[in-house]
Amino acid sequence: MTDHPFSVPRYEPQAGPADLLVTQYRDAGYPAAQQLVQGDYASNAALQQALAARLELARCGLRLELRGDEAFIWPLQALAQAAGLQGDEILLSRLPGSRRVFCVHCAQCQPASAAESLTCAHCGVHLEVRRHFSQRLGAYLGVCADADLPYADLPNGEPRP
Amino acid sequence: MIDVRVAAIHELTPVIREYRLQAIDGALPGFSAGSHVQVHLPDGRRNAYSLLGDPADNSEYRIAVRHQDNSRGGSRYLHQVLCSGDRLRISAPANLFPLYSKARQHLLVAAGIGITPFMAHSRELLRRGEDFELHYAYRSGSSDAYLGELRQSLGPRLHEYPAGIRRLDARALLKDRPLGAHVYSCGPQSLLLAIAEQAAAQGWSPRRVHSEAFAAAEPGLPFSVELQRSGRQLQVGAEQSLLEALEAAGVEIPNLCRGGVCGQCQTPYLKGDVEHRDHFLAANERATSLMPCVSRGCGSPILLDI
Structure with a gap:
């Protein structure tokens, strides 16, 4: 295991199958009553409400699996921990896809692809996405890629008025 | 280090006494529920006792001590020698048994004198209005300290298991x-193990399972140690722990629980036969580290890397 001087996403090992699966894509090998599928809900908020309702009735000993891209699993992980699940009772199965990035210059989060850089949707700074990860926000750290040309992606290289 | 005066001694049962300690100068430091203090005894030993008073009240500290027949002297001194008005020296409170702030239900399980940290916990939880239960196994008339008080303050939150009448079923x-x-x-x-085993069997994460053992060194056979860096030789008596022998020789090792659970006094050693009695070190760490608060030599002399 590599030690980092900063926070990186933590995935904990878990023995045995989960009692409840929350997934972006239906798993035909899983009993229907034991999975919540993103596509069955009108919005992520509705899916999160459904999960919260299930956890409210759940008993200690429950094992939960969250399966999907990082933008999908981390908010659910925060919800599950707030409901009383411990980190090692939640299995995170990460699929490639979108993730959240936190811009250190305007302190806002935004959805992003797996690309190494992007332009902040809120303040326009050209960001390099670091490996540094906030478990609390479920987001990677985005820092100005080139301090000499912070707005390289904007017309004329100028900030928005 | 804090100097206190014994303000009052109450006999709670024929074998358990409560001591109220007040500061001689100034105020006592505040403490959180689950904290303990080390009481420094005249022979140089230090015993750890839970603070059982209300954490919101730091005008005095309250500890309760059960008289142990096989005591190395700590409980005997407190029971038979110490009088109201006497001075005592204690260490500042430390907490190795705190309430988990994110828990939504707290299940407190005590046996006998193990009730002491839960006296503070239950007051704190009542004040916060949190969901909790106290399960108390005791022997009527000897290890049932505070039973009347708890019945009154906790009502249906208190679940009683008097010995011989109702068994505590983990x-x-x-x-x-x-x-x-x-x-x-x-x-x-045995209680701590029963709870931990059942929790694991029912799929609970170990992070939901918290415990505090009766932390005290047990006597053993005398043994000798050598300190690698100073070349000093020490003899550890049968009734003495290695930590106490080091302290008596002027070697201070950081420590909190003095019972082999907190990990503070972990000390490296280079050779010798060690009887490990702690609940802290992993099997692979025991080849090079020992916990001098409880562990002892059991054969060839120990060479400490200090």
């Missing part, structure tokens, strides 16, 4: 609990 106790439940146990090792 399986039933943990069954069917909501997701935010945490369990805390304090008492003999």
